[in-house]
Structure formats: structure tokens, C-alpha cells
Amino acid sequence: MKNLNRIHMSGLRAVEAVARLGSVKAAAEELGVTVGAVSQQVQKTEAQLGVQLFERQNRLLLPTAHILAMQPHLTSAMTSLSTAVATTQRGREDALTISVAPVFAGKWLVWHIKNFSKAHPGIRVRVEATVDLVDPDASDVDLCIRVGRGPYPGVNADKLLNQRVFPVCSPALAEKIREPKDIGKLPIIHDPGQMFSWKSWLDLFGLDESILRCGPTFSDGSLCLDAAIAGQGVFLAWETLAVYAVNCGQVISPFPERPATGMAYWLISGRNAPKTKAKQAFGSWLKKELQTSIGRPKGADVVVT
Template identity: 45%
Template sequence: MHQLNRISLSGLRAIETTARLGSLSAAAEELGVTPGAVSQRISRTEAQLGQPVFHRSGTGLLLTDLGRDVTAALSRGMAELAAAVALADPAGDDLLNVSVAPLFASRWLIWRLPRFNALYPDIRVRIEPVSRMVTPGPGGIDLCIRVGKGDWPDVRLERLLDQRVLPVCAPTLAAKIDTPADLLRQPVIRENDRLAGWREWLSPHGLAPDAIPGGPVLADGGLCLDAAISGQGVFMAWETLASDALSFGQLVAPLPGRIATGDSYWFVTAKTGRRKPAIVRFRDWLRGELAETSGHWPE
């Protein structure tokens, strides 16, 4: 332990944060300092260690072999420190930091949160909309809601719902679609030039995805849904994200059939440590909301 006396703890934190987030700017935002200050702390601590932790290049910072070992140990140590601090802060039991993909947050979760707040007025929920996976832990993110195969390491995973997709469009466009082949006569909306789900949906009907016509190409799934609502084409949408627009009549599913993608929604929490009662309450409420939403979906 006496070796720590010669090493800057703020510098060690700067190294761990930069390695974990992948950039000086992201580390600076988390630490509440400038990127220049983070860089200086790293350089000073590398000098104290006597060896470089990062390679400097034109594309950014890359961990050295020593850096990979050091930052792995630092991440474990920082998690233990955060857990120790959290034990002394029982007030934190009433705050939930929830990491969720921005599209799921804006299209589904945010509209249902008032019901959770009404049930549990003493629990404060803070939504952090980020696309990348965040590892939950004491003093940081309490839980994540993510879509995928469930193959993230070092976390506790609970399956919430299998993900399915279906073609949706505006009511005016749906009037032109009576058969699966009619889909191939309409503009098809693409997210980032991808046709996710189309092959799986078309194949049972004997249709090939190479026959899919062109259409708007947008960089965000939310924009794709908006384009479909405005009548610009057909979009292969996730059930959850399209559910409210379908309920309100903004979108129509012109044909029956919903195809599983092989992915699922997951409730992700820390693998070890004490679990806040609020986490369990939020999980149970979330399961109920998803069950209610999916209960209105035709097979």
C-alpha cells in the first residue's frame, strides 16, 4: 500500500477513465476537467510509474501492453472504491441511474415513466440515453436496458422480451398493399442503407430481398419511423418502437406476420454487490409495461 504514496491517485483515475471511455474528451467530461488537464495527469502519472501506459498516435491514444494490465486492475479497484462510497450513502437507494438506447428511451420508455413515478414517488429515475453498452456498478449506472444476444461479459442479465420486426407504413400507403409482393412496389425506408429484418420477413413468402426497391436512406431509426408516418415508404420496424404509432393510427401494419430477429431486450445490472430495492421495483414494473404493450400485438 505504501507504493501508492508516490503515485497521483487523480492521475490513476485519469488513466482508468480514458482507457474505459476511449478518449480524452470523454474522460474529461466524466471527470469535470478539460482534456488538456486529463492529458497532463496521465503524463505525470506515467512518469511516476516509469513506463508509458498509452501509445500516442495521430489517431489517438492506444494502450501499451502494460497499460492493458494496469487499467484492468484499476477498473476493478475503482469499482471497489465506488462500492465503498455507496455503502456510506443510503440516500442513493432512492436514485436510479438508467442507461438506455436513445431511440427506446424516446419512443417507448419516456411515455410510460409517469406511471412508475406515480407508483413510486420516492424513487428518482435519471435516464442516460447512450447507444454504447455501459457496465453497471456502484456509484455509477444502476441498470441498462439493451437489445442484443445477451453476450455481454461480467454483468447480470435478465431477459425481458424477444425482439420482433414487422413492415409498417402510413394508412394511405397501406391501402395499396394487399399481398407481400405489393411491398416490393413501394419505396422501402432504410436505416443507414441497411435492410435489417427484410430477408427474414420476405423469405417465408418466397420473395428475395434483392428485389426490394429503393427509398429514403436515413441515419436514425427514429427518423425512419417518422418518414414512414409521413407516407414516404415502408419501414421494417421493431414492435416496441412502433407500438404507440400503431395504437394511435399513425402507422399501419398492412400485412400479418412478425418475425423474430434472434435478439432480445435485456435488463442488465452489476454482476456482484448489493442490489438496491429500487432496481427490483423498476425491473418488475418494466416487465409489466412490456407485457401490457405486447398483449395488444396480433400474432
Template identity: 35%
Template sequence: MRLPPFLTLTALEAAARHRSYSRAARELFVTHGAVSQQIRKLEDELGAPLFVRQGNSMIPTATGQRLADQVTAALATLHAAVDEARLAARGPLVISSGAAFASRWLVPRLARLAAETGEPDLIVRADDRIADLTTDGVDIALRFGRGPWPGVEASALMIDRIFPVCSPDFLARHPLRTPRDLLDVPLLRYIGRPWSVWLTAMGVDEAPRQQGLGFEDTALMLDTAAHGVGVALARSGLAERDLREGRLVRPFSGEIAVDTGNHFVWRADSPKLARILKLRDWFLAETAELRSS
């Protein structure tokens, strides 16, 4: 069985609380006649009187008072739910990112991100563990990988390319003219990506003759390369700033695309969805060149 219209129930609740149709009308920003009409309709639908007049007051009957009390409780529940949703929508936006992407790409852009999106409250968590957007209190994840991931939405930010980089000083001390010259210099290794991937693509089938340092953190590997320790196999998105500012250089132009990259990930049912999508659009605009190159 259908419920009476919401306006009818709120008219009953306000009239019972004020003992007056006129005061109920002022609270609800309607006319006295509108309140009276809504209550008459409800009395006709229920088949029972809800108010009796006593002098200038409208006194709820026992049926009217019980129903009004239940409507009051229901309205309180609705108000609490709306307040909770409003608070959730206004809370900080929590962004989870891998440590390397956070330090090399995100941190240099944070001030501009906040200014250009008007987002007042951002929290950045640098963690290489994949954040759970349901249980970890995270609104946005900047994930590295292939995707897709179940239960979430994702937009690809950049297509990764890999290529060798080293410091200008290292290049001056070790002239590198062809990819084969890399076989005789220290090669810094990221544990998740062997040098053979790039060397083979460049036509070099031999193994390096020196065992270079290995790293589980890409940012640390690039910092080590910038200090002249060896040549690193860099991801385009992470080496961009070092190359632009001259801490690293590319000894060769050869590069290859890989099937992994960074993605902007969110939940479609988030109470902060409007704010999340605004940030997503900013990230997509910021990385547009990296997706097309």
C-alpha cells in the same frame, strides 16, 4: 477457536469506555446485572481479570483495556461497512437502455414508473453499448438480444414481432394491397435486419426494385417512416406508440416473430436488490400483453 458472543464484547467495550457497568448498561439498554454477568463469563473464558473496582468506578486491567481497544476498532470498521452498504442501497438507480427502446418505449412511461413504484431517484442512460453491471455503475440494463448473459439475472420483457409500417400519407400516395406491392416502393432498411426476412415469410421471393435508405438506429428509421419517406420494417415493442397515436399505420396484417427481444437485466448481489426487483415486477406487468400476443 470461536469468538465470544457479540453482546459480551460490546459489554466489555462500553464498560471500559464509561468506567462503569451501570452507564454501559444504559447505553446497551440492558441491566447492570446483565453487563456484570457478560464480563464475568468473558473473564472465565479468558482466564484473566478484565476490570478492578476503584471506588464507584470499574477500571479495565491492562488486558481488559487492550481487548476493549481492539473491539472499539472492530466496531468502527463494522459501522463504516454498514454505512457504506446503506449509502449504496440508497443511491440512485441507474438504468441503461438502448437509445431506440429508451426513446420509443421507456421515456413515455417514466413518470408513471416513478409514481407507481415510489422510486425516488432514477437515472436513465441511453447507450447502444452493452453496459457492464459490475464496472459501469449501472444497476439495471434493458438489453436487446437473445440472452442469456453470464454473471447476471435476466427476465424477458417482450417477444418481438416484425411487420411493415408507413405514414398514413404515404399509404394514401402508394396504395399497398399485397406484400408484393412493396417491391415497387421505397423500403427503409435497418442494417441489422434485411427485408427479405419478412418478404420471404409472406411468400415474396423477389428482391425489392428500389434501394431505400439504410439506418443503424431503429428510432430514427421509424421517425423517417412517419415523415412519409418510405415503408419501415418495425419491431412491435418500438412501434407501439406511433401506431396507437396514428403517426404510423400497418398496411398489412402479416407479421412474424423473431428470436430477439428486450430483457430486464440485473445483478443478484446488488445492494439495491429490493428496489431493483420492485422495478422488475413493474416492467413485467407493463409488458405482459407484449409477451402473450
């Protein structure tokens, strides 16, 4: 490994990030430095290696044959280094890093995590809000909260709660709804990223999606809920997104029925990571807190036949 003595590690990190991500800007964002700093590190590394790794065309860096040959090895090495660093944090009983989708974090977890802190004051929780898939065996993340159908090979997955959906709208619009088919008279707020449709709810009443009117579209569930609060239409929400708004009276759920989507919330951990008391405490708390906070009304647990 003597050939590494003449190459700075920071330069190799910059070169690997640019090659993998495809741009200096993206590399700078990942590394937490400026675009200029990344460019300088790339130039220094090229000088130290004595080869050109990227061709400069306007503001673009195009990979040469040298970096194309290097990049798989660099990425593998950086991944190994990251895993090595992460192992120093595993097994700690006083800290947890939780990876969770931003919508779940903002609309449910942020309102309830204080209850865990009160019950377990000696455990510090750090929340990473991201939709990126995380390997808990190869990162500093201890637990992941995800929604999906499962199963999840290669990890430990504990089912927390079935996902159920129901329409919500502002109190003013709710006054116009007397029976399920009345929803067809109001604008429907759309989220094109949803992994379910209105069909599961409409089927309960023998209705078809053709009755639904077009309304505003937002690419984020939180924005859709905000639009419903603002009176822009009816939104088919899920419990962890809308339960706080329902309890506060910001939106109304006109009907009690909440059919399951076939998906569920899962607590995911690494198979090779140690099973600490901190993880067990958080998992037990999370399952109970979810069940308690949802507070499903009578008639909510229906099955579509």
C-alpha cells in the same frame, strides 16, 4: 503506498485515460474537463514521476515504454476504485440507475416511465442511454435493458418480451398497399445496423427480398421511423420503436402479422449485487408495461414455418 504521496490522483486519472483512450480529447470527454486541463495534469504527473510518459508530435501524445508498462496497472486500479465507489450506492431502496439503448429510451421508456413513478413515488430512476455494454457488478448501474438472443453468462437475465417486427409507412403510402407484394412497389427505408432482415416477414407470404426497392438509408432506427412518418418509404420496425407512432396514427401498419426475430428484450442485473425491493418493483412493472403497451392485434403472433 508511500510512493503515492507525491503523485496527485487527478494526474494519474488523466494519464490513465489518455493512455487507454488514445487521445487527450477523448480523455477530456470522459473526465468531463477541458483538453487543456488534461494536458496540464499529464505534464504535472510526468514532472512528479521524473519520467516522460508521452512523446509530443504535433498535437499527438505517443506513449513511451514507461506508460505502456504503467497503463495496465493504472486501469486495473481505477476500475477497482470505481467499483468501490459504486458499492456505496448498491442496496438503496430509493434510487435506481438504468442502462438502456438510446432508441428504446427515446421511443418507449420516456413515454412510460411516468407510470412507474406514479406507482412507486419513493423510487427515483436515473436513465443512462448508451449502447455500451455495462457490467452491473462493476459499476453504479443497477439494471440494464438490452435486446439480443441470450443467454448472458455472468449476470442475471430475465426475459421480458420477444422482439417482433412489422412494416410501417405513412397513411398516404398505406393507401397504395392492398396485399403484401405491393410493398415491393414502394421505397424501402434501410437501417444497416439492424440485427434482422425483411426475410422473416416476407417468408410468411412466400415472398423474396428481391422484390424490395431501394430507398433512403439511415444509421439509426429512430431516424428510419421518422423517415417513414415523413412518407419516404416503408420501414420494417419493431414494436417498442413504433408502437407509439402507430397508436398516434403517425404511421400505419398495413398488415397484422408480426413474426419474431429470434431476439428478445432482457432485464440484466449483477449476480453479486443485492436484490433490492426497488429492483424487483421495476422489473415487475417493466414486464407488465411492455406487454400492455404493445397491444398486438389479432393475427400478430405468427410463426414462420
